[in-house]
Amino acid sequence: MAKLLREIKEEQAVDSGVHDWNNVIHFFCKKRLMQDAEKALKKMRSLGHAPNAQTFHSMVTGYAAIGGKYIEVTELWGEMKSIALATSMKFDQELLDSVLYTFVRGGFFSRANEVVDMMEKGKMFxxxxxxxxxYLKYHKTLYKGKTPKIQTESQVKKREAALTLKKWLGLN
Structure with missing residues (x-):
């Protein structure tokens, strides 16, 4: 709502189509009909409307509600980062908090570290x-003990990302 008011105050052209599509997507996400929400998001894009922070918030919340949809949230995160770099769009604390929660729960620690960095740069709590x-509930025993002698490069990166997050959390 605050973003809408800012847009109106700055006399920017408010794209009512985005808000209409956000309402549709929010409805599907609230009813946990994520396939329909994905179709609506595709249709929104095909009509030339760019998703905004509210669109992503509805989608992330919907995926979190049905559980286990970490890959989909990762894809949304990639799109969110590219939009944030291309435009001056800022994401609010609530959206980034829900993305971070999903990544920590799912064990996507490198993505979680990216969200933490973005939140810290934005001086968010x-x-x-x-x-x-x-972390302790879902990953208590993860990466405890000695490092295996033979690891692939991706295993090393995953381990480093998990240990970085663990250190940030104060669990060393």
Whole structure:
């Protein structure tokens, strides 16, 4: 709502189509009809409307509600980053918090570190206690003990990302 008011104050052209499509997507996500929400998002893009922070928030919340859809959230995160780099779009704390929660729960630690960096650059509050509890609940025994002698490059990167997040959480 605050973004809409800012757009109106700055006398920018408000694209009502984006808001209409956001309502449709939000409805499908609230009803946990994610395939229909994905179709609506595709149709929105094909009609030339660019998704905004509210669109992504609805989609991430919908995926989190049905659980286990970490790959889909990762794809959305990639699109969010590219849009943030291409335009001056800023994401709010609530959206980034829900993305971070999904990544920590799913074990996508390199993506979680990216979200943490974005939130820290934006000087947003991050509830480390919540993420420490979540990490301990789902990944308590992960990467404990000695490092295996033979690891692929991707395994090394995953381990480093997990240890970086663990250190950030204060779990060393």
């Amino acid at each position: 991050i509830d480390k206690y919540k993420y420490r509890t979540l």
